[in-house]
Amino acid sequence: MKNFITLITILSVHLNFLAQTTHTINAGSYYYNPSSLTIDIGDSVVWINDGGFHDVNGDINSVTGQPYNNPETFDSPSTNVTGAVIFSYKFTVAGTYNYDCSVGSHAANGMIGTVIVEDNNTSIDELFSSFSFVTHNKNSNTINLNFIISENEASVALYNIEGKLIQANNIITKTGxxxxxxxxxxxxxxxxxxxxxxxxxxxxxxxxIVK
Known part of the structure; x- marks a missing residue:
């Protein structure tokens, strides 16, 4: 059982690693291209300077002076080096991130952008379980199981996190x-x-999880 749990953990981490991608946004005279980008959680975004003096500001809206209230705040130094990396950021929290260029009147002239971060990582439960839910009732000392199965018989086993068997029972089931x-x-x-x-x-x- 210990080996089984370890295998699940390693595979989950491996899948998350494979899903991570680096995206590029180009910045120039009053533009970010693409101006709106949708990525997965764990992906990174690199902003490249096509020319001019620019930064990436995800903190305070340069036009309104109000906070963007992004899930996480980010802000970069400005640069005027053509071809340079203005900023690089790894997004680890899902949500919508708005940002602009805070240099001069660039934001007022339309140099704004959005990054939408979606949580599309495959979970361990999605990979290995046909359970809908498992709940513990402390008062009745029971565990309520809801699952989908294609067999008329099954067995249920309960282990602690170290893989030690606590209890095993054969149960009668129905298809569905x-x-x-x-x-x-x-x-x-x-x-x-x-x-x-x-x-x-x-x-x-x-x-x-028993609390």
């Missing part, structure tokens, strides 16, 4: 959506647990 209440042999302490649903040759897992 199932709701099952797992009665625990003993109360669970606070921590992170792994619920494993075994059916046929397949195994799906779901993380359970």
């Amino acid at each position: 959506e199932n709701n099952h209440i797992l009665h625990l042999n003993k109360p669970l302490g606070k921590g992170i647990y792994i619920v494993s649903l075994n059916h046929g040759q397949q195994k799906t897992t779901k993380k359970l």
Whole structure:
């Protein structure tokens, strides 16, 4: 089980790494090109100077004087070196980021831009689980399982985060959506647990956090 959890973690990190991309925005006389860019969370953006004196200001709107209130604030020094990197930034928080060039009247003349960061990373649950949800009821000492399955029989196993088996039960299921209440042999302490649903040759897992 330890090896299985480690494999999931490594694969998730690897997929996130592969998804990261570096995008380029060119800056020139009163423009950013593209002026609007949509990227994935974890991607980086590099602004290149096509000519002139420019910066990348994601802090205070140069026209209104009001904060942009972006998910994260960024601001770069200005440069007049043609072909130079004005600024480079890795976006790790999803949301919409507005920015402008704060040099002179550049922003007032239309030198503004937007970066939209979407959270499209594949999660561990999406990769390995047909569970809809797993919840713990402390009062009744049970775990409520909702899952989709194509078998008439399955087994449910509960592990702690170190991979030690706490409890295993065979259950009767139906093809399609199932709701099952797992009665625990003993109360669970606070921590992170792994619920494993075994059916046929397949195994799906779901993380359970007990607070």
